[in-house]
Amino acid sequence: MLRPDPSIFDTDALIDAVIDREGRYVNHPADRGGPTCWGITEAVARAQGYVGDMRELSRGEATTIYRRLYWLRPAFDKVALRAPKIAAELFDTGVNMGTGTAAGFLQRALNALNRAARDYPDIAVDRDIGVRTLSALDGFLRARGKDGETVLLRAMEALQGERYIALAERRPSQEAFLYGWLANRIGDS
CATH class of the missing domain: 1.20.141.10 (Chitosanase, subunit A, domain 1)
Known part of the structure; x- marks a missing residue:
């Protein structure tokens, strides 16, 4: 392990x-x-x-x-064994947006980064960290190495930032929180 x-x-x-x-x-x-x-x-x-x-x-x-x-219920601890930065991002995003949303960001990013399924097969975006998601993460890390973790993190943060902006656009009352979300939840949080 x-x-x-x-x-x-x-x-x-x-x-x-x-x-x-x-x-x-x-x-x-x-x-x-x-x-x-x-x-x-x-x-x-x-x-x-x-x-x-x-x-x-x-x-x-x-x-x-x-x-x-x-942390434990969504299996982010299992991600931490492979990619600590990704696990930390999943946790923080999960707290703010829900663990299913965070897991979905990971799954979407893995699918988009698998070079048309050459590095590992596409996975269902089911918002659940299971065997297939962990296997895809392993495949990604094998193909891209440790630097890949940083790129995967950026992809997840891009999805997160887009969701914050869309939320503020749909519900103007949420604009009260947008600056803080972008300042404190995207990047080195």
């Missing part, structure tokens, strides 16, 4: 960085997610068994939710 270099990849640090970026309690009127604490929406917290006031959601509870729902 492949192991990420711990000096490059640390799941706890990844989760802490997202929590720090998301901040404490927020209830912005334009945020369709409603009240959030540490970036965890009230609906997600309740679905995970939290019954208290959202202002009181502990950082530890948020960390547990992030690890379970946004």
